[in-house]
Amino acid sequence: MLTRHLNWFVCILAAQALATTASAQTPAEQGRVLFEQLCTACHSVGGGDRVGPDLAGVTQRREVAWLKRMIREPDALIAEGDPVVTALVERYGGIIMPKLGLDEAKAEAIVSHLSALDAGAAAPRPRAVVYGTPELMQPQARIWQMFLLISAVIVLVFAVVAFSTRSPREVSSERAYGLRRVLFLATLVAAIGVLAATFPKTPYAAHSGAATAGVDRIVYVAARQFEFIWSDEPIASVEDVGRVPRLDQVMVDAGATVEFRVTSLDVNHGFGLYGPQRQIVAQTQAMPGYINRLRVRLDTPGEYPVFCLEYCAAGHHRMRSSLDVR
Numbered sequence: 001m002l003t004r005h006l007n008w009f010v011c012i013l014a015a016q017a018l019a020t021t022a023s024a025q026t027p028a029e030q031g032r033v034l035f036e037q038l039c040t041a042c043h044s045v046g047g048g049d050r051v052g053p054d055l056a057g058v059t060q061r062r063e064v065a066w067l068k069r070m071i072r073e074p075d076a077l078i079a080e081g082d083p084v085v086t087a088l089v090e091r092y093g094g095i096i097m098p099k100l101g102l103d104e105a106k107a108e109a110i111v112s113h114l115s116a117l118d119a120g121a122a123a124p125r126p127r128a129v130v131y132g133t134p135e136l137m138q139p140q141a142r143i144w145q146m147f148l149l150i151s152a153v154i155v156l157v158f159a160v161v162a163f164s165t166r167s168p169r170e171v172s173s174e175r176a177y178g179l180r181r182v183l184f185l186a187t188l189v190a191a192i193g194v195l196a197a198t199f200p201k202t203p204y205a206a207h208s209g210a211a212t213a214g215v216d217r218i219v220y221v222a223a224r225q226f227e228f229i230w231s232d233e234p235i236a237s238v239e240d241v242g243r244v245p246r247l248d249q250v251m252v253d254a255g256a257t258v259e260f261r262v263t264s265l266d267v268n269h270g271f272g273l274y275g276p277q278r279q280i281v282a283q284t285q286a287m288p289g290y291i292n293r294l295r296v297r298l299d300t301p302g303e304y305p306v307f308c309l310e311y312c313a314a315g316h317h318r319m320r321s322s323l324d325v326r
Ligand SMILES: [Cu+2]
Pocket: 269, 270, 308, 309, 310, 311, 312, 313, 316, 317, 319
């Protein structure tokens, strides 16, 4: 199991490491780009644990030499039985931090970025996202009651039919076929009617071309194992991560129509947007090589959690984010 995880991560992350070309100015700035490209999928700084530990304060709780080794060759540290790493591996569910093929200079750059964050010198930290236990609130409760009601009706119909055929009965096949024809035509008329009534309301017409009429805000979302990256500009590849400014906290005006442009940097993910009462509001797939547009008007102020809706590997349950409507 452990080696399977390891292989998995090494594969994905080796590809990401290859794609990395760091040519930023100061070591801390170079470290920031590397960190966003290679590490934020599993680590936040001050935003809570992800697949790996929250790295806020890590430069204060560990020696620099140890940190650099951990960043460069976590596999060797683990193999040596380093007590700190051994305890961490146990705490983080046996998931082993991958070796990312970084050289000394890059490891040093990342450590200087982390030190700058710990010194409070750099950009404001992303706020910790805290989720309460999801409760079965009003919308779900109503859907559940409706489901029970419809199920009861179906069971009732089956029961009536089953009991009505207990003793043999004469049935005119001509009348039965006649009834069938009537039912078929009635269903057909109803289906065409519903289609005709709702077809003009589909949002797809507005989606054709580059039309953004009626859209107040465009938000780009790039999913990857195991995070959602938000931006006001497109993020199409791992190289864009760290270069294109990220939004740590997405704020949307209540009543605004938002167009999410959703893609993935690795495997398929699901972009599931939930409302303040934890009811699902909208969802689309996040697919590598595609940009899926999702338009939603967000009327109710509150915190809208975002969860990955497609099992995407071992850290899937950690793939959560949120946006604020005010
Ligand atoms: Cu997932």
